[in-house]
Amino acid sequence: MKRIVSIGECMGELSETGVPGTLSMGFAGDTLNTAWYLRRMLPGDWTVDYVTAVGTDGLSNRLVEYLDSERIGTRHIQRLSDKTIGLYYIELKNGERSFTYWRSDSAAKRLAGDVETLEQALAGASIAYWSGITLAILAQADRQTLIDALMRFAARGGKVIFDPNLRPRLWESADAMREWITRAAGIADLCLPSHEDEASWFGDRDAEATAKRYRQAGAKRVAVKNGPGEISLLDADGQLAIVPVQPAAIVVDTTAAGDSFNAGFMAAELAGGTMAQAASAGAALAGRVIGARGALVPQAIEV
Secondary structure, X not given: OOEEEEEOOOEEEEEEOOOOOOEEXXXXXXXXXXXXXXXXXXXXXXXXXXXXXXXXXXXXXXXXXXXXXXXXXXXXXXXXXXXXXOEEEEEEEOOXXXXXXXXXXXXXXXXXXXXXXXXXXXXXXXXXXXEHHHHHOOOHHHHXXXXXXXXXXXHOOOEXXXXXXXXXXXXXXXXXXXXXXXXXXXXXXXXXXEHHHHHHHHOOOOHHHHHHHHHHHOOOEEEEEEOEOOEEEEOOOOOEEEEOOOOOXXXXXXXXXXXXXXXXXXXXXXXXXXXXXXXXXXXXXXXXXXXXXXXXOHHHOOO
16 A cells, blocks of 8 residues: 555644744644655555644644645544643744753653553555654653654555654663664664764764664664765665765754654656665755745745
């Protein structure tokens, strides 16, 4: 079946409008951003579903309505009457973003609390996409529940795609982050790390070292993002390739650069492209996304 399941947390995004004292609100989150770009780039015979947990309040309802309006499937979103979605406020300085979060008790923290619900969401999908943030927000028992469900999904022939997306502040310790991220990468058909983060927290000397470490952990293929730098690819045969990147002409907002790269890469591969072609497509999309404000940039997608 041509169906992708994206698993993670979507939050309300508060950002400045340029008018003093006013904010705009949208919805975003790393795995939701990738799902949003995938939905707009893939043909109509593909289904893109989002798997998370939200509340039953007005803000949660608005989120689900928004996803429906964007043709992102919501039938596997859990509704929890005692929770709501998280919020974050985004500030920009010279194109780089910083965040203030309100998510300590968000509904998404319980997205993997029910094995049967997870199995139903994964049933019939061809690809499951998730990230280190998805893993980080969960209780330890739920982390293992989700990994086990994805292992069974992979054993049935599904492809698991994983972005480590290292966010140390979400973890109980750096050691826990490294342990769980490595464990999660071991079930990935494709791993999509960012070298700058990996160098900081795993000590990788270069992008090739990042690729090889994830391959050793069990990932079949690895594509290492490196900001405006070249992309390092390690294929299923263990062959390394380097793909140059054309620097973005204008950098306005780097929000969702990696998320959009992942979507461009996945969409190009699903259209029959090679890993190198997929990397070029992902980099081109990310370059357009960072030329505008916000995580979700409709004009960045070529028609």
